[in-house]
Amino acid sequence: MNHVILIGFMGCGKSSVGKALADALHEPFVDTDVLIEEQEGRKISDIFRESGEEYFRELETLVLRQLLRSEERQIIAVGGGLPVRPVNQKYLKQLGTVVYLMAQPDTLAARLQGDDTRPMLQGGELKRRIRELMDAREEIYDGLADVRVVTDGKDFAEIVKEIARYA
Numbered sequence: 001m002n003h004v005i006l007i008g009f010m011g012c013g014k015s016s017v018g019k020a021l022a023d024a025l026h027e028p029f030v031d032t033d034v035l036i037e038e039q040e041g042r043k044i045s046d047i048f049r050e051s052g053e054e055y056f057r058e059l060e061t062l063v064l065r066q067l068l069r070s071e072e073r074q075i076i077a078v079g080g081g082l083p084v085r086p087v088n089q090k091y092l093k094q095l096g097t098v099v100y101l102m103a104q105p106d107t108l109a110a111r112l113q114g115d116d117t118r119p120m121l122q123g124g125e126l127k128r129r130i131r132e133l134m135d136a137r138e139e140i141y142d143g144l145a146d147v148r149v150v151t152d153g154k155d156f157a158e159i160v161k162e163i164a165r166y167a
């Protein structure tokens with residue numbers, strides 16, 4: 001199935017761009033974090049606190065398996081850490097066209113300042129935490145990408161237009 005899958009770091013705009021792209025293409029939009037919260041009946045931050053990161057990562061893999069069974073083409077935004085697991089990388093490639101929304105750490109830090117909903121960014125200095133995680137993930141995002149879109153300094157409409165060319 002040729003879904004469009006948006007990957008990238010927290011704060012790169014996957015959900016906002018995904019919704020706008022889905023509207024423009026008149027296609028449904030799903031966000032793996034929202035699916036997980038609905039299925040678990042609790043917020044991501046509570047899942048991390050009560051059940052731990054590994055449990056959350058397991059849920060991400062289960063959600064990808066569900067999406068692989070979906071027959072209707074969808075625009076899919078996935079959590080920033082989802083592409084890290086090798087089995088998820090395989091599933092992402094099977095799902096369709098992978099679009100990597102790129103953003104500089106400074107751009108991300110500005111967008112994520114004051115955010116307390118993302119457990120992976122709690123504790124420690126925000127920019128340092130972003131750099132650490134980015135160092136560990138950048139190559140994975142890039143390796144999976146069929147399409148790469150620079151988002152720094154662009155508005156959603158511009159980004160959507162770029163992606164729509166490939167979608």
Ligand code: S3P
Binds near residue numbers: 008117
């Ligand atoms: C995470 C990113 C979050 C969410 C969870 C873990 C990560 O999604 O899945 O907090 O490890 O990068 P967004 O990328 O939509 O913020």
